[in-house]
Amino acid sequence: MLKENRKMAEDWIAPRVREIAPSGIRAFFDLTAGNNDIISLGVGEPDFATPEHVRAACVRALNRGETMYTPNAGLLELREEIAQYLGSSFGLQYHPADEIMVTVGSSEALDLALRAFTAPGDEIIIPSPSYIAYSPIAHLNGGTLVEVEATAEQGFKLTAEALRKAISPRSKLLVVNFPNNPTGAVMSYEDWLPIAEVVKEHNLLVLSDEIYAELTYDSTHVSIASLPGMQERTIVISGFSKAFAMTGWRVGYVCGNHELLAAMLKIHQYTAMCAPVLGQIAAIESLRSGLPDKDRMKACFRQRRTLFVEGLRTIGLHCHQPQGAFYAFPSIAHTGLKSEEFALRLLREAGVAAVPGHVFGSGGEGHIRCSYSTSTERLTEALERMEGFMKVRI
CATH class of the missing domain: 3.90.1150.10 (Aspartate Aminotransferase, domain 1)
Incomplete structure (x- = not known):
């Protein structure tokens, strides 16, 4: 039996x-x-x-009965704080109303992006080694994974030469994660410049997982979206789990062109609906008083x-x-x-x-x-x- x-x-x-x-x-x-x-x-x-003051803010909200759904894209108050934070910290400019969406951790944002932008047969280029979730999620959505080795001799960085060799007529999406899990590698502005040129030349969409952006030790984090001509073709994913010690609150966010985010929102509203309200309140407190x-x-x-x-x-x-x-x-x-x-x-x-x-x-x-x-x-x-x-x- x-x-x-x-x-x-x-x-x-x-x-x-x-x-x-x-x-x-x-x-x-x-x-x-x-x-x-x-x-x-x-x-x-x-x-x-x-931090205690973040937990206390949520206790107060809970005692006020703030336990309802939020808008699908997240509390506007939080999206405004995220927009201000990204602008002051990394030079990224997004409109809170339609270019930022709050998700159930950055993991949901990753899933939404790969579902929204991957069709069967599309090739997804991923530097290797990389975070383990990219490959299975790409596979679930019918995409074909193409690994580009980022070697220790090159500091585990992605190079334009290696990227160019991996591109084919079916290439659609480049997934990057810097600071990198598992290597801790980072990319400078100068490192990104030739990558950006290859991306634009081949009309690729970039999915940039920047969950460790704040944990850049010897320099300032540089997002590929900050390079000329890259913001409109880059989806930036981040969240509060790592740098703000909020893994269990499950609050992430995704930023990008409003038409691209609208496609992701279609999936989000039918699946997660919205991120947990108390987690969003905790994120607001973290950005206002937790830096x-x-x-x-x-x-x-x-x-x-x-x-x-x-x-x-x-x-x-x-x-x-x-x-x-x-x-x-x-x-x-x-x-x-x-x-x-x-x-x-x-x-x-x-x-x-x-x-x-x-x-x-x-x-x-x-x-x-x-x-x-x-x-x-x-x-x-x-x-x-x-x-x-x-x-x-x-």
């Missing part, structure tokens, strides 16, 4: 859903669940609680980056210097182990959970991703365990 039920379920599940693999990050996270002896460097989530909190947390991440990356190098794991986000992406190629085998052995033999690089695309093999969004004490202990593992087991 069990086999029969399983066969029925397989028949009902859409082929494209059957074909995608479960999240490689979540798989390692699940292995650590309930085991306090394991130090998890796997999940990309700040270890800070949402010092953001800067304080960023300073902590910068200190942890220095500690952890130097520690990795000391124990024999070469590591590119991450310029943003909160991930280190050390090379394990010299060990002779594939990334999955290395990560599994590190977990079982040293009690340290890291994510194997291959889950981030073909360009990630030979590396592991370690999140330094945890305390210095835990990071120091993780390094000690990793050093013992390298000495004894490798």
Whole structure:
């Protein structure tokens, strides 16, 4: 009976859903669940609680009974704050009324964009390594993924030469994520200039995932949308999860040409309808009064980056210097182990959970991703365990 039920379920599940693999990050996270002896460097989530004044603002709103739906595009008050923030922080200018939409986290914004702009057979170009969600969402919408390797020798940056080689008559969308997950790479204005020229030459639409924009440590974040002629052909996605320590509130946003956003809004209004109202209220408070909190947390991440990356190098794991986000992406190629085998052995033999690089695309093999969004004490202990593992087991 069990086999029969399983066969029925397989028949009902859409082929494209059957074909995608479960999240490689979540798989390692699940292995650590309930085991306090394991130090998890796997999940990309700040270890800070949402600041108290943000939580207090939501408690007051809850006591006032503010528990209803908001407009599909989100509270206009929040969209106005986002517009002001993007203008003052990154030089991006958007009209709050029709060029900004609030979403259920940046993840929903990504899904909406790929659904709205991908037709079966369209090619979606993605630098590799990259965030694991791009590929399966593209696949679900019938798109064909084309990876462009961003190598460690080039600082894990996208180059115009590599992009040009990947373009075909079916190319439609370029997905970029800088600061990058998993490498921590960033792109400067000068880096973006030749990319922008190739994009315009081939009439590509750009989806720019900038969820880590605020966590740029040694320079100022530059959005590709800020380059001449790029804003009208770029969809910018961001949110409050990472820099504002609001992962569980599920508030993201997307900005772009009003006609493109109108297409995304069609899907949003039939699926999520609107982002949670209390999350939107929390986001308003964060933008109005929480910027010092953001800067304080960023300073902590910068200190942890220095500690952890130097520690990795000391124990024999070469590591590119991450310029943003909160991930280190050390090379394990010299060990002779594939990334999955290395990560599994590190977990079982040293009690340290890291994510194997291959889950981030073909360009990630030979590396592991370690999140330094945890305390210095835990990071120091993780390094000690990793050093013992390298000495004894490798």
